[in-house]
Amino acid sequence: MYGIAEAGEVLCTSLLYGQRGGYTPAEQERRERVRLQAGEWFEAGESIRTVAARLRVHEQSVTRWRKAWREGARHGCSS
Structure with a gap:
């Protein structure tokens, strides 16, 4: 559940999706930045409403991300 970021920081990957969903590497990277x-x-x-508006995404997506973020935070995962 951990990824390695620049400068050796450990990132929680619970906000990331294991399935690539048919996206190009550039699209995957952009989507990862949005979730982070x-x-x-x-x-x-x-x-949730504010985050969705700022990122111009559906509130339901943000709700899923927040749930994953909370679950990761409970397991000592931080970004």
Whole structure:
């Protein structure tokens, strides 16, 4: 459940999807950045509605990401 980021930081990969979904590597990277940005905003206490609006995604997607983020946080995973 951990990934390695730049400068040796350990990232929680619970916000990432194991299945590539047919996306190109560039699209996968962009989507990963969006989910990691959402995680930063969850940590800052932003609401699902606010995160969805800021990222221009559906609230249901943000709800899934937040659930994964919370589950990862409970297991000592941080970004």
